[in-house]
Amino acid sequence: MIKVTVLGAGNVASHLAKALADANQVELVQNFNRKGIQLLPQLPTTSQYSELLEADVFLVAVGDNAITEVAQQLKQVKGVVAHTSGAISINVLQAVERPGVFYPLQTFTKGMPVALDTVPICLEANAAQDLEILQKLGKTLSSSVHHINSLQRRQLHLAAVFCSNFTNHLMYLTQQICEDKGVAYELLLPLIKETMHKLEVMGPFTAQTGPARRNDTDTMQAHLQQLNGRDLQEIYKAMSHSILHTYGNEL
Amino acid sequence: MIKVTVLGAGNVASHLAKALADANQVELVQNFNRKGIQLLPQLPTTSQYSELLEADVFLVAVGDNAITEVAQQLKQVKGVVAHTSGAISINVLQAVERPGVFYPLQTFTKGMPVALDTVPICLEANAAQDLEILQKLGKTLSSSVHHINSLQRRQLHLAAVFCSNFTNHLMYLTQQICEDKGVAYELLLPLIKETMHKLEVMGPFTAQTGPARRNDTDTMQAHLQQLNGRDLQEIYKAMSHSILHTYGNEL
Numbered sequence: 001m002i003k004v005t006v007l008g009a010g011n012v013a014s015h016l017a018k019a020l021a022d023a024n025q026v027e028l029v030q031n032f033n034r035k036g037i038q039l040l041p042q043l044p045t046t047s048q049y050s051e052l053l054e055a056d057v058f059l060v061a062v063g064d065n066a067i068t069e070v071a072q073q074l075k076q077v078k079g080v081v082a083h084t085s086g087a088i089s090i091n092v093l094q095a096v097e098r099p100g101v102f103y104p105l106q107t108f109t110k111g112m113p114v115a116l117d118t119v120p121i122c123l124e125a126n127a128a129q130d131l132e133i134l135q136k137l138g139k140t141l142s143s144s145v146h147h148i149n150s151l152q153r154r155q156l157h158l159a160a161v162f163c164s165n166f167t168n169h170l171m172y173l174t175q176q177i178c179e180d181k182g183v184a185y186e187l188l189l190p191l192i193k194e195t196m197h198k199l200e201v202m203g204p205f206t207a208q209t210g211p212a213r214r215n216d217t218d219t220m221q222a223h224l225q226q227l228n229g230r231d232l233q234e235i236y237k238a239m240s241h242s243i244l245h246t247y248g249n250e251l
Numbered sequence: 252m253i254k255v256t257v258l259g260a261g262n263v264a265s266h267l268a269k270a271l272a273d274a275n276q277v278e279l280v281q282n283f284n285r286k287g288i289q290l291l292p293q294l295p296t297t298s299q300y301s302e303l304l305e306a307d308v309f310l311v312a313v314g315d316n317a318i319t320e321v322a323q324q325l326k327q328v329k330g331v332v333a334h335t336s337g338a339i340s341i342n343v344l345q346a347v348e349r350p351g352v353f354y355p356l357q358t359f360t361k362g363m364p365v366a367l368d369t370v371p372i373c374l375e376a377n378a379a380q381d382l383e384i385l386q387k388l389g390k391t392l393s394s395s396v397h398h399i400n401s402l403q404r405r406q407l408h409l410a411a412v413f414c415s416n417f418t419n420h421l422m423y424l425t426q427q428i429c430e431d432k433g434v435a436y437e438l439l440l441p442l443i444k445e446t447m448h449k450l451e452v453m454g455p456f457t458a459q460t461g462p463a464r465r466n467d468t469d470t471m472q473a474h475l476q477q478l479n480g481r482d483l484q485e486i487y488k489a490m491s492h493s494i495l496h497t498y499g500n501e502l
Binding site: 064065087105106107109112114118119120122144146148151152154155156158159160161162163164165166167168169170171172173174175177178180181182183185187188190191192194195196198199201202203204205207208209210211212213216218219222223226227231232234235236237238239241242243245246 | 407411420428431449452462486493
């Protein structure tokens with residue numbers, strides 16, 4: 001049994017607590033959060049650092065800005081203290097004795113269940129035995145557990161902004177462009193599906209199509225005039241420039 | 252039986268010819284292309300306009316810039332002359348007697364088979380009876396056949412650039428960002444999959460996450476410094492500004 005305490009009450013904390021409560025070989029000891037919010041029905045909850053019980057791993061699943069402050073309060077604990085952030089170095093945990101990172105590379109949303117079993121869990125620790133505990137813990141949740149250093153994790157986190165956050169926003173803009181002229185967005189769903197399929201089969205470099213790919217300046221100029229608003233135009237320009245440069249063309 | 256001739260030898264022409272050859276209730280009469288390329292083994296092919304036989308529908312599946320020129324050569328034909336472009340108005344076909352549009356809203360790549368049966372086919376014609384013939388033809392290929400005017404089709408085409416071409420390029424950039432620090436791009440595949448799933452379940456407005464969504468200026472500044480090259484930075488800025496403005500924030 002690995003004894004685990006989760007700190008925080010946000011999306012990552014909630015999803016991790018739920019998954020750990022269901023995991024074999026894990027005893028979820030406590031949840032700590034400042035407001036004393038009850039994350040799970042049976043889970044002992046505290047808002048006082050002085051009431052923290054001993055555990056093998058303390059998962060600090062709080063906002064990036066709060067990690068250092070929470071770590072200051074965990075100087076005395078004997079277990080591994082691992083934060084769960086993609087962007088933050090392990091070094092912010094220097095106040096604690098056994099720092100680590102336990103970063104699940106996934107997008108979590110309140111109330112939306114996520115199967116963690118294929119989610120990559122990116123681990124880091126300063127001591128080999130601490131890494132080993134985190135690996136054991138990771139494997140109770142997922143078959144995809146990886147030792148990734150802070151520099152690489154930060155890069156993954158940045159890449160995730162492009163492939164997840166920005167992709168999602170492109171779909172929002174697509175909806176807006178459709179609504180602007182009363183066209184049903186749903187007409188584009190087969191195209192989106194095929195785009196994702198081609199990505200898998202051919203890879204994105206070969207799969208690229210569109211006006212910027214064929215250096216079709218007439219169509220690009222027409223699109224820029226057609227677009228409603230500066231933000232859309234700036235995105236269109238920046239994306240098209242990047243595609244043109246990728247394939248050796250210049251506007 | 253609807254008699255159809257396909258003009259052109261590019262991606263759209265090839266995919267349409269193949270699908271029409273397999274369709275019930277369609278007789279594929281000829282393919283025309285300037286170089287006399289044989290698109291399909293059994294298909295009569297010509298490079299001379301004077302050799303064109305009569306047909307119910309002539310599908311002009313050539314590059315956007317060549318449509319007007321081809322239409323000039325089809326003044327004498329009795330069938331409906333429909334181009335297959337998303338961006339071009341029906342008005343460029345004014346030289347012909349019975350102009351129309353037959354636009355399959357999909358991304359076509361040479362050598363990559365596409366099932367057309369759920370692909371939206373966007374139709375337009377000036378005369379009701381011509382629209383009817385195009386609808387009959389469309390239904391031999393797909394269950395998703397729509398009457399869409401030139402303005403709306405142009406808008407769909409623009410939206411398709413955002414959700415297909417730009418999304419694909421974001422995935423290319425994601426790969427580059429990973430390679431830059433020797434991280435395996437494959438670690439992001441579960442995230443991409445979940446992003447697409449959330450889109451379907453919640454819609455993009457609600458599904459949005461990331462530093463720009465929570466107005467996390469520290470992370471955005473750090474990401475901009477971390478990005479290698481001006482194109483990536485410009486895309487990051489343009490996308491982040493648009494997300495900030497969508498949710499009522501200002502940098």
